[in-house]
Amino acid sequence: MLLFTPGPTPVPQNVRNAMSDETMHHRTPEFEAIFEKTRTHLFKLFKTDEVVMLSSSGTGAMEAAVINLCHNTLLSINSGKFGERFGKIALAHGLKNVEIKNEWDTPASVEDVVAALQANADIDAIAIQISESAGGLRHSVEEIAAAAKEINPKIMIIADGITAVGVEPIDVTNIDALLAGSQKALMLPPGLSLLGLSNAAIEKIGAGKGYYLNLASEVKKQRQNTTAYTAATTLTIGLLEVLETIEAEGGIDALYERTAIRAEGVKAALEALGLHVYPTHPAKSMTTIDDENASEIRKLLKEEYGVNVAGGQDHLKGKIFRINQMGLIHNYEMAWVVNAVELALDKLGRRTYDGTANKIFNEISFKIGK
Numbered sequence: 001m002l003l004f005t006p007g008p009t010p011v012p013q014n015v016r017n018a019m020s021d022e023t024m025h026h027r028t029p030e031f032e033a034i035f036e037k038t039r040t041h042l043f044k045l046f047k048t049d050e051v052v053m054l055s056s057s058g059t060g061a062m063e064a065a066v067i068n069l070c071h072n073t074l075l076s077i078n079s080g081k082f083g084e085r086f087g088k089i090a091l092a093h094g095l096k097n098v099e100i101k102n103e104w105d106t107p108a109s110v111e112d113v114v115a116a117l118q119a120n121a122d123i124d125a126i127a128i129q130i131s132e133s134a135g136g137l138r139h140s141v142e143e144i145a146a147a148a149k150e151i152n153p154k155i156m157i158i159a160d161g162i163t164a165v166g167v168e169p170i171d172v173t174n175i176d177a178l179l180a181g182s183q184k185a186l187m188l189p190p191g192l193s194l195l196g197l198s199n200a201a202i203e204k205i206g207a208g209k210g211y212y213l214n215l216a217s218e219v220k221k222q223r224q225n226t227t228a229y230t231a232a233t234t235l236t237i238g239l240l241e242v243l244e245t246i247e248a249e250g251g252i253d254a255l256y257e258r259t260a261i262r263a264e265g266v267k268a269a270l271e272a273l274g275l276h277v278y279p280t281h282p283a284k285s286m287t288t289i290d291d292e293n294a295s296e297i298r299k300l301l302k303e304e305y306g307v308n309v310a311g312g313q314d315h316l317k318g319k320i321f322r323i324n325q326m327g328l329i330h331n332y333e334m335a336w337v338v339n340a341v342e343l344a345l346d347k348l349g350r351r352t353y354d355g356t357a358n359k360i361f362n363e364i365s366f367k368i369g370k
């Protein structure tokens with residue numbers, strides 16, 4: 001079965017092998033050496049002043065960022081389930097929350113954010129997804145962050161890059177916390193989350209908030225190549241292997257370029273079949289199609305062609321399907337996926353199969369790809 005959901009993503013064989021060794025003790029020079037190497041790679045990936053790893057799924061990094069960086073009112077951007085989660089986290093911790101809510105195909109506008117900040121001087125942090133995985137859209141985080149800092153230079157920008165870090169270059173000039181998670185673009189099993197932090201963020205964190213998710217304790221320990229609590233040793237070993245593999249395959253910029261071409265190829269191939277891309281501003285992490293036969297297409301993909309793609313949640317259940325584009329994906333697998341979608345449409349009597357999707361994907365990925 002080809003796993004083509006936008007998280008979890010498949011774990012490459014060499015990474016699985018690297019994680020199959022005996023469990024290491026975390027308070028040893030051997031593990032600290034691995035931790036240090038991993039950190040060095042992470043600084044290159046995040047391009048932020050500091051980086052910390054947490055043993056938690058991605059939501060742990062979201063909660064850590066909110067409680068440590070928001071001390072009064074959080075402005076959260078809800079264009080989907082993950083954006084909605086930021087608001088729920090704030091309320092769960094007794095913080096105030098202002099939300100900008102849009103349909104799941106619509107990114108937040110700079111104007112709406114500026115208006116919210118002007119209307120509420122208590123807002124001291126903004127939380128936003130770079131790629132909102134619920135509908136597969138890309139928010140203009142960099143522009144929003146720049147506009148927000150112009151109004152209030154002290155405001156903290158929390159950018160959830162769980163389906164963006166490792167997918168496309170991110171300008172972190174105005175970002176204070178950049179979040180990532182192991183099971184999406186980083187091609188690992190779930191259980192590790194990561195935060196890139198700005199110096200301004202570290203200053204605001206001060207002595208930190210919370211206990212397990214106290215970022216001050218983690219920053220202090222991780223600068224010494226250890227962790228405040230037991231490290232996710234096996235996942236850290238896997239992460240180092242992933243980051244070394246990306247390096248060996250031409251480096252992160254080459255991966256960004258290949259991902260962008262893959263995204264363009266999938267979108268063009270599916271649109272040529274008459275399918276409709278759901279978000280008005282699609283992220284490069286995935287292609288989301290809204291379609292009245294979304295459930296039937298997913299079922300055929302899985303049962304007839306061995307391809308597992310994701311559906312929708314909440315009000316989009318049965319209305320969309322989402323195809324992953326993150327990670328070290330072989331073009332021949334991606335070509336198989338778009339071809340399988342075309343075969344499914346033929347089976348549904350929607351369109352006679354003629355190989356269009358495969359042709360278009362290959363033209364784009366091999367003409368301008370590597």
Ligand SMILES: *Cc1c(COP(=O)(O)O)cnc(C)c1O
Binds near residue numbers: 058
């Ligand atoms: C997957 C994901 C998360 C975190 O989810 P977990 O299940 O806690 O790992 C957060 N934000 C986005 C955009 C995601 O795609």
